[in-house]
Amino acid sequence: MSDTSLTPRTGTIAPNPPRRALALHRELQSVWANDRGLWGQMTAVSHTTLGLRFMATAIIFFAIGGILSMLIRAQLASHQGAFLDTELYNQIFTMHGSIMMFLFAIPMLEGLAIWLLPKMLGTRDMAFPRLTALGYWCYLFGGLIMLTALLFGVAPRDGWFMYTPLSSAAYSPGINADVWLLGVTFVEISAIAAAVEITVTILRQRAPGMKLTQMPLFAWYMLGTSAMMLVGFPPLIAGSVLLEIERAFDWPFFDPARGGDPLLWQHLFWLFGHPEVYIIFLPAAGVMSMMIPVLCRTTILGYGAIVAAILGLVFLSFGLWVHHMFTVGIPHMALAFFSAASVLVAVPTAVQVFAWIGTMWKGSPQLHLPMYHILGFFLTFVMGGLTGVMLAIVPFNWQAHDTAFVTAHLHYVLIGGFVFPMMAAATYWMPLITGRRRVKGLGEAAFWVILIGFHGTFFIMHLTGLMGMPRRIDVYPDNPEWVWLNLTSSIFSFVLTIGFAMFVLDLILQATLGKRESRNPWRAPTFDWAMPIPSPNYNFASLPTARHLDRDADEVILPLARGEGILPGAPNGRRELLVTRVGDAQPDHVGVLPGNTALPLALSASIGVFVLLMLASLYALAGIALVPVAVLIWVWVRGMAPGDNLASVAVTPGLRLPVHHHARASLGQSGLVAFLVANGTLFASLLFGLAFVSVVTPGPEAPISTFTPRTTAIALGLVTLAVGLASACVAWSGRHGAAMLALLLNLGALVVLVWMAATQLDDPTRHARDALRAVMAGYVGLHLLVAAGMAAFALDQFRRGEITVDVTGAWPALRLWQRYTSVTTLVTIGVLTAQAVMS
Amino acid sequence: MRGGVLIAPVALIGCSGPLSTLQPGGATATEIAWLWWVMLAGAVALTMMMVVLIAMAFGAPRDTGARVWTHGMGLAFSLVVLSATLGAGLWVGERILPRDDGAVEVRARAFQWGWRFTHTDSDGNPVETDGLLHIPAGQPVDVLITSEDVIHSFWVPRLAGKLDAIPGRTNRARISADAPGTYAGLCAEFCGLGHARMRFDVQAHDTWPPALPDESEAP
Amino acid sequence: MRWLGLVLLGPALWAVVFSLVYGLHGTLCATASGPEDLGRAARLALVGAWLLGIAAFLPVFALIPERSGQAANLPRIGLWIGLVATLFTLFPVTVTTSC
Ligand code: HEM
Ligand SMILES: [Cu+2]
Numbered sequence A: 001m002s003d004t005s006l007t008p009r010t011g012t013i014a015p016n017p018p019r020r021a022l023a024l025h026r027e028l029q030s031v032w033a034n035d036r037g038l039w040g041q042m043t044a045v046s047h048t049t050l051g052l053r054f055m056a057t058a059i060i061f062f063a064i065g066g067i068l069s070m071l072i073r074a075q076l077a078s079h080q081g082a083f084l085d086t087e088l089y090n091q092i093f094t095m096h097g098s099i100m101m102f103l104f105a106i107p108m109l110e111g112l113a114i115w116l117l118p119k120m121l122g123t124r125d126m127a128f129p130r131l132t133a134l135g136y137w138c139y140l141f142g143g144l145i146m147l148t149a150l151l152f153g154v155a156p157r158d159g160w161f162m163y164t165p166l167s168s169a170a171y172s173p174g175i176n177a178d179v180w181l182l183g184v185t186f187v188e189i190s191a192i193a194a195a196v197e198i199t200v201t202i203l204r205q206r207a208p209g210m211k212l213t214q215m216p217l218f219a220w221y222m223l224g225t226s227a228m229m230l231v232g233f234p235p236l237i238a239g240s241v242l243l244e245i246e247r248a249f250d251w252p253f254f255d256p257a258r259g260g261d262p263l264l265w266q267h268l269f270w271l272f273g274h275p276e277v278y279i280i281f282l283p284a285a286g287v288m289s290m291m292i293p294v295l296c297r298t299t300i301l302g303y304g305a306i307v308a309a310i311l312g313l314v315f316l317s318f319g320l321w322v323h324h325m326f327t328v329g330i331p332h333m334a335l336a337f338f339s340a341a342s343v344l345v346a347v348p349t350a351v352q353v354f355a356w357i358g359t360m361w362k363g364s365p366q367l368h369l370p371m372y373h374i375l376g377f378f379l380t381f382v383m384g385g386l387t388g389v390m391l392a393i394v395p396f397n398w399q400a401h402d403t404a405f406v407t408a409h410l411h412y413v414l415i416g417g418f419v420f421p422m423m424a425a426a427t428y429w430m431p432l433i434t435g436r437r438r439v440k441g442l443g444e445a446a447f448w449v450i451l452i453g454f455h456g457t458f459f460i461m462h463l464t465g466l467m468g469m470p471r472r473i474d475v476y477p478d479n480p481e482w483v484w485l486n487l488t489s490s491i492f493s494f495v496l497t498i499g500f501a502m503f504v505l506d507l508i509l510q511a512t513l514g515k516r517e518s519r520n521p522w523r524a525p526t527f528d529w530a531m532p533i534p535s536p537n538y539n540f541a542s543l544p545t546a547r548h549l550d551r552d553a554d555e556v557i558l559p560l561a562r563g564e565g566i567l568p569g570a571p572n573g574r575r576e577l578l579v580t581r582v583g584d585a586q587p588d589h590v591g592v593l594p595g596n597t598a599l600p601l602a603l604s605a606s607i608g609v610f611v612l613l614m615l616a617s618l619y620a621l622a623g624i625a626l627v628p629v630a631v632l633i634w635v636w637v638r639g640m641a642p643g644d645n646l647a648s649v650a651v652t653p654g655l656r657l658p659v660h661h662h663a664r665a666s667l668g669q670s671g672l673v674a675f676l677v678a679n680g681t682l683f684a685s686l687l688f689g690l691a692f693v694s695v696v697t698p699g700p701e702a703p704i705s706t707f708t709p710r711t712t713a714i715a716l717g718l719v720t721l722a723v724g725l726a727s728a729c730v731a732w733s734g735r736h737g738a739a740m741l742a743l744l745l746n747l748g749a750l751v752v753l754v755w756m757a758a759t760q761l762d763d764p765t766r767h768a769r770d771a772l773r774a775v776m777a778g779y780v781g782l783h784l785l786v787a788a789g790m791a792a793f794a795l796d797q798f799r800r801g802e803i804t805v806d807v808t809g810a811w812p813a814l815r816l817w818q819r820y821t822s823v824t825t826l827v828t829i830g831v832l833t834a835q836a837v838m839s
Numbered sequence B: 001m002r003g004g005v006l007i008a009p010v011a012l013i014g015c016s017g018p019l020s021t022l023q024p025g026g027a028t029a030t031e032i033a034w035l036w037w038v039m040l041a042g043a044v045a046l047t048m049m050m051v052v053l054i055a056m057a058f059g060a061p062r063d064t065g066a067r068v069w070t071h072g073m074g075l076a077f078s079l080v081v082l083s084a085t086l087g088a089g090l091w092v093g094e095r096i097l098p099r100d101d102g103a104v105e106v107r108a109r110a111f112q113w114g115w116r117f118t119h120t121d122s123d124g125n126p127v128e129t130d131g132l133l134h135i136p137a138g139q140p141v142d143v144l145i146t147s148e149d150v151i152h153s154f155w156v157p158r159l160a161g162k163l164d165a166i167p168g169r170t171n172r173a174r175i176s177a178d179a180p181g182t183y184a185g186l187c188a189e190f191c192g193l194g195h196a197r198m199r200f201d202v203q204a205h206d207t208w209p210p211a212l213p214d215e216s217e218a219p
Numbered sequence C: 001m002r003w004l005g006l007v008l009l010g011p012a013l014w015a016v017v018f019s020l021v022y023g024l025h026g027t028l029c030a031t032a033s034g035p036e037d038l039g040r041a042a043r044l045a046l047v048g049a050w051l052l053g054i055a056a057f058l059p060v061f062a063l064i065p066e067r068s069g070q071a072a073n074l075p076r077i078g079l080w081i082g083l084v085a086t087l088f089t090l091f092p093v094t095v096t097t098s099c
């Protein structure tokens, strides 16, 4: 299992005989194409369709966020404030920030990855196509909820980081804050879903023989990004759930009067929030690393150094979050840790930037349109990075924090580090999307207008901030000295907007009026161009292998289109792709993907109903609305059951591979592991919260607990015993009886837990510690419930005869989940017992 | 006075103003302003360097080694620059930190939307004032900051950096004014509808405790 | 897979040491009465924890052999990343005011 050996074992895979390309295309199209018409759009699960739709929707949200920013700038153009009242203004800047971060940047990068990764890695779709679709619908519905709230004047208004207590029920009555908490969490489902499938796709669906160290750099970047999303989003989800519970049921997690702590929210938020900016930056850096070498007619300089830089960034960026909290009164030593980490993170960034510049030196840069935006990126991002280092310096931060200086900085990095690269990427990959050539001239003009507009707007905002203008104010009647600065910013911001409009117009013109482009217009050596343009849903008529790497895509297109690669066509009338092993990418089995279905739409709609009922404070009904959600999930999982009995498939003349039902480690297995990583982080966030309010929070001590030690001890003992036994029995045997036993044990543990929560646990509204304990009990209960559900599912599979000697069905998933449930249950019981004993 | 050295060029390019961090009125703010000017100079130099490096990339391909870029520039060069910056920051930070040195203490309570301040008069009685904080000039003063409702932030740009007012906690900020006079302050953390108008003033006095007119009454 | 695990080892070790020292510092400051400094014992504990954290890297260096080629050598590079990060981000335990 040595992954670093350099022998290309895949060289031994014999090619398939060539066939007629058109026949292959028809065969694949009939299996992989979307259904017709509008309904076909609802049921589509194709990564090409959904990736593009993600990006298109994100661009629409960008436009909406942009319009809001115009309102902000119009208001700030004079010191009296032009036309908005404060309430509305607060909603507008909150929505601008939230839309740009959650409804533009994150979905944009998800869409890019979903669209591009399978093409670059040489496969036909993402690992979980239905999940892709689910993610899209959750994003759309969450976004629509937030927009609707804006239309009705009840949008969130507490700033995009929603600091408590301003956002808690006492100071933010009404549903505004709930819209944010529920809407963003709803959208977050799509982030977790995307992260899971991106991870699995990169690790398990690379072209055979493409070792990790041979991946295109974009894949490394996305691997880092998705890992960060798996670990970065759960703290925010945890925080949002806690705050929503506080608002709905008065559990005082963040209320200082009852032992809660507003700073806990800030920690949880920024534990997400800082990694978030790197989550946004890494994919952008990924496309830079792909485009720069091609546009400079050379290869990337320092591949290994860049991978190391990604590795460093992924980890370091989790050690910086406190730099957003330098002014909350944290001891200087702790500030120094985070200040040091914040400047250190600039090192891997510098490594990348210099590697790119070195690449340009090595090659001969061609001034095509994407290169303009790349240059715009360099200028803008470097400046944003430098002000970032300044802000990492504690004393300076004390002055500049929460001023227009920070607004300037964050737009330099977000627009410089994300929007410019995305514009470069859009102009670079447009031919693959549309099959058309660009109309000359407009694109260059748009670039210049954007560049001038951007720097004109934001450059002097550094000075505005240093002259004392705080962010998030709507009027400044006493400060005429800020007027000329703001007026200049406002004027240029309209230039900027015109620039963006020109850019979008250019894309539209290209898509509608452009002439046909030839294949592989940039002469790139990567798989994403080794296909017809515009790219068909199935990407490759036959799949490439490592043999095809680093060759001009032109030489690869034809053989692949004629079926000389792996797994040509769709002979079995179903969506098949090759699943490889993590390290060396040796072929493992053939994955069969689900076809078009409306299930994702239905599931996300039913989650949407739950969210709306929560918003309406109809909590009992919301609970009931979870039933259809559970039913649909059951149906969903049933859809993965083996449908036919074709147990193996010939991928090349000499090689037959089992279909995934017969494989030991299926994609689903890997996905569950990734999901449990995220879930584990959520659990850790709760533990962190408990530790934080117990140790750091200065507020009132928790009152004495009222439980009866003997009864509680017995109950906890029973739960421990039950989960321990359940784990043991699913590990011990894969038989019907074991599933039955697991079902009963989990239900038993759940009943004891519920009884204990009802009779022994302290009233969660009296103190933050008790509230957190109750939440942890709820977490365990939920997991027991799911474990029981999975055991029931396995039982059902036994009944149907779907689990046999060599078909494992849901069993491995049950085993994994049960183990996770047992561990978290034991940790929870251990922590709570230790706390009780120590106090 | 060191502040004067800064003010002269600053006023010329229009960076002055009642809330300008670039027109410091006390030791703490002066140190931070210096830090800024030095960092600005460095940032300008680095930006120019990058622009030149990129401009030079256009043209015929060149035979360049990877390590010069990734290790030389990316690692070594950036680490040196960053370490120096960090060191300067920590050094300044240590110098302006509040210490247990018997500095005058005053209190600030933030609420939606205003400030209530307390100082001690010559008899040792607390004196409460609304929206106007009295401090002695020419010496460091510690402000004990807290909040009654949501989070606010105490900021007098010409005297020192900001520090948050957080319900349930008391934070200690050190400010100092070189000369007697009035310095403008504001709430820097978004706190709802009245945030933009949550201003206050700091009055630095030559004599301490100040002899105030009757409008301030002891509670 | 194993290789990927080894790649993560160095930075993960940094993450653990960083969290532990930060947590220790937070706990010490939360239990301290006055502002400012914690006194000699607490500082020694912090410095000790930092040094232990650095020392923890040494056996791992022995575990992971050097390889040729930047990509193949990634686990080793990861260790260096972790070590440098531990040195750089936690050195303030020696110089800054503690609380
Ligand atoms: C289209 C051009 C844009 C303009 C003119 C613009 C303008 C502004 C302005 C003036 C503010 C500050 C309001 C204030 O606090 O006083 C702001 C805040 C913000 N902007 Fe933008 N922006 C633009 C694009 C973006 C983009 C592309 C992103 C992110 C990808 C973004 C993210 C944010 C965030 C996160 C905030 C903070 C919101 C808050 O304080 O809660 N903006 N923007
Ligand atoms: Cu950050």
Ligand SMILES: [Cu+2]
Residues within 6 Å of the ligand: B152, B153, B187, B188, B189, B190, B191, B192, B194, B195, B196, B198
């Ligand atoms: Cu405020």
